[in-house]
Amino acid sequence: MKDFFYAIQDLFVNVLFAPFDALRALELENWFSANIISWVFIVIGFVAFVYWMLQLKTFNANGEEDKSISSHSYL
Numbered sequence: 216m217k218d219f220f221y222a223i224q225d226l227f228v229n230v231l232f233a234p235f236d237a238l239r240a241l242e243l244e245n246w247f248s249a250n251i252i253s254w255v256f257i258v259i260g261f262v263a264f265v266y267w268m269l270q271l272k273t274f275n276a277n278g279e280e281d282k283s284i285s286s287h288s289y290l
Contacts, residue, residue, distance in 0.1 A: 242249035274280055 238249055238252065
């Protein structure tokens with residue numbers, strides 16, 4: 216049973232956290248390169264937000280949404 220938990224530890228420490236260790240080593244060499252990953256995620260989130268807002272605007276302009284007060288049974 217002890218080997219099972221050591222296998223889980225080995226999986227996380229040596230395999231799944233390896234990208235984070237590489238990123239930590241990269242930060243010591245070049246801070247801007249290490250933070251480009253954060254900027255990529257920020258840009259992806261912003262693009263997804265803009266897409267979602269444009270879709271909401273499209274559905275609102277078509278009048279497809281039920282805006283009545285009693286649209287849900289619990290109201």
